[in-house]
Amino acid sequence: MPLIVKPTPAHPEPPAHKIMPAFATRFGPKLAGEVAATDRLVRVNALTALCDALSDPEQAHGCADAGVVETLNAHVSGGQDAPTRVLAAKALCGCARDARAARAMVDAATPAAIQGACLNDAEQDVRMHCYDALIRLGGGPRRGASSIVAAGYPKALVEKAEKESVGLQPRALDLLTSCLGNEQGLAEALDAGGIATCLSLLGSMEAAVRAAAGRCLAGLCFDMSAKDAAVEADAVDTLCALLEDPDLGARRAACAALVSVTTTDEGKRRMVPAEPRPRDAVAAIIALLAEPDAYLTTTACKLVANVAVHPKVRAQLREDKECLPAIDALIAGPGTDQDALVAQHARIAKDAVLWEP
Numbered sequence: 064m065p066l067i068v069k070p071t072p073a074h075p076e077p078p079a080h081k082i083m084p085a086f087a088t089r090f091g092p093k094l095a096g097e098v099a100a101t102d103r104l105v106r107v108n109a110l111t112a113l114c115d116a117l118s119d120p121e122q123a124h125g126c127a128d129a130g131v132v133e134t135l136n137a138h139v140s141g142g143q144d145a146p147t148r149v150l151a152a153k154a155l156c157g158c159a160r161d162a163r164a165a166r167a168m169v170d171a172a173t174p175a176a177i178q179g180a181c182l183n184d185a186e187q188d189v190r191m192h193c194y195d196a197l198i199r200l201g202g203g204p205r206r207g208a209s210s211i212v213a214a215g216y217p218k219a220l221v222e223k224a225e226k227e228s229v230g231l232q233p234r235a236l237d238l239l240t241s242c243l244g245n246e247q248g249l250a251e252a253l254d255a256g257g258i259a260t261c262l263s264l265l266g267s268m269e270a271a272v273r274a275a276a277g278r279c280l281a282g283l284c285f286d287m288s289a290k291d292a293a294v295e296a297d298a299v300d301t302l303c304a305l306l307e308d309p310d311l312g313a314r315r316a317a318c319a320a321l322v323s324v325t326t327t328d329e330g331k332r333r334m335v336p337a338e339p340r341p342r343d344a345v346a347a348i349i350a351l352l353a354e355p356d357a358y359l360t361t362t363a364c365k366l367v368a369n370v371a372v373h374p375k376v377r378a379q380l381r382e383d384k385e386c387l388p389a390i391d392a393l394i395a396g397p398g399t400d401q402d403a404l405v406a407q408h409a410r411i412a413k414d415a416v417l418w419e420p
Contacts, residue, residue, distance in 0.1 A: 090116075091125025098154075099134045103144060110138075110150035117157030117164070127164040136176035139193065145186050152180070152192035159199035168196075169206050175214035182223050187231065194234035201241030208241055212248035221255035229269055236264065236275035243282035250286075257283050258292050265301050265317075270310035277305065277316025284323035293324050299333035303344035311356060318351060318362045325369040334370050345370075345379045352389035357405055360393060364408035371415035380416045387416065 094116065097109035113131065116122040135158070138151035155173065158164035168174075174197060181193035197216075200207040220239040227235045239257070242248035261283065264276035280298070284290045298320070305317035324330040334344060348370070351363035367390075371377040380386045393409035396402030 090122055091127075091129035091131070095126055095129035095131040095134065098131055098138075103147070106138075107146050107150060110147065110154055113154050114150060114157055117154060117161065120161055123158065123161040124163045127158065127161070127167040132158060132164065132167045132171045132173060136171055136173055139177045139180045139189065145189075148180065148184065149186055149188045149192065152177070152189045152196065156192045156196040156199065159196045159203075162203075165200055165203055165207065168200055169210045172210065172214070174200070174211045174216065178214055178216065178219070182219055187228060190227075190231055191234065194231065194238055198234065198238050198241055201238065205245075208245050208248065211238075212242050212245045212251070215251075217242045217248045217251035217257075218255040221252055221257045221260050224260050225263060229267070229272065232264065232267070232269070233271040233275035236261075236272070236279045240275075240279045240282045243279075243285065249283070252283060253286060253289055253292075258289060258296060258298075262293070262296055262298055262301060265305065270308070270313050273305065273308065274310060274312035274316045277302070277313060277320050281316065281320040281323050284320065287327075290324050290327050290330065293320075294327060294330045294333055298324055299330060300336065303334075303347065306344065306347040306351060311359070314351070314354075315356070315359050315362065318359060318366055322362055322365045322369060325366065331370055331373045331376070334373060335375050345376060346383070349380070349383055349386045349389065352386070352393065357402075361405050361408050364390070364393065364405070364412040367412040368408070368415040371412070371418070374420075377416060377418070387413065390416070 094109060094113055097105055098113055100106045100109060113126065116126065132155070135151045135155050138147050139155065142148040142151060155168065155177070158168055177193050177196075180189055181197065182190070184190050184193075197211055201211050202208075217239060220235055220242070224232060224235045224239065239252060243252060258280070261276045261280040264272055265280070267273050267276070280293065280302075284293055302317045302321045302324070305313055306321070308314050308317065325334065348363060348366055351359055352367070354360055354363070367380065367386075371380055390409050390413045394406045394413070396406050
């Protein structure tokens with residue numbers, strides 16, 4: 064019987080819109096080329112694949128070296144369709160997590176390129192991913208924050224924060240906060256009215272907004288003139304009320320901001336108001352000393368050391384039945400490294416409370 068050999072059918076070419084992986088050094092250039100495709104379906108599928116690939120450092124490096132960041136900048140700032148802009152912004156957020164890709168973002172002037180989309184894009188998801196990307200970029204090496212400041216973000220964010228949708232206000236404030244470690248960024252934010260914006264947003268109904276506004280205010284008050292401006296704008300009363308906020312993040316931020324503003328003499332004097340507050344601020348500070356959160360108790364100890372300089376506040380702290388026992392409990396912590404730091408600040412607070420002229 065003759066041997067019958069059946070021909071093997073040729074493998075069909077995959078459809079153009081299906082993104083097939085390449086390997087080794089070809090991965091980055093191939094995907095970067097597909098991300099830049101004019102065909103919408105190919106482009107969107109490639110951007111989806113890129114977002115997944117950026118979690119792998121080696122693949123992220125290959126894509127960054129292939130120039131994908133410049134393409135993403137162009138898509139975010141000028142993409143005609145929403146899926147392209149959203150996915151490109153999400154990919155930039157992934158780039159910001161990787162050191163080499165983040166460096167490529169600085170070199171490609173990403174903050175300046177996407178500013179219009181970050182602040183004004185009609186798609187909320189585009190703005191969200193842009194904020195997240197720039198917050199990560201600004202939280203890394205100084206070059207990142209410097210590039211954000213150089214693109215004019217501090218002034219723009221002060222103007223945008225109150226107008227932004229409530230869900231994105233915390234991100235806008237956190238991005239502004241990331242600019243404040245830069246001397247130029249701090250000056251621009253103060254000149255644009257950052258203190259008034261933060262104080263206004265401290266009254267938000269959303270806990271995340273209150274917390275972000277408090278963090279931003281604490282950063283702004285690194286500047287001595289900002290401390291004075293905040294005190295004159297009744298920041299002490301506003302922050303004292305937030306010490307009893309039900310949200311931990313808001314309490315943390317309010318306490319940190321109070322530590323900053325009470326380094327001034329007028330800030331200390333404002334702790335004793337001419338008219339009694341609805342809730343006693345000193346009692347609220349003492350309550351923070353018993354919180355289970357180490358960051359909050361450490362900050363509360365710093366606040367006690369600041370405000371105890373005022374004779375009336377010091378007397379109230381000393382006479383309170385819970386203050387010194389709470390401080391002693393912090394000094395006698397279980398002995399971890401974190402407890403040692405808390406205990407160090409608790410000893411300083413105790414010395415301030417017991418000081419005699």
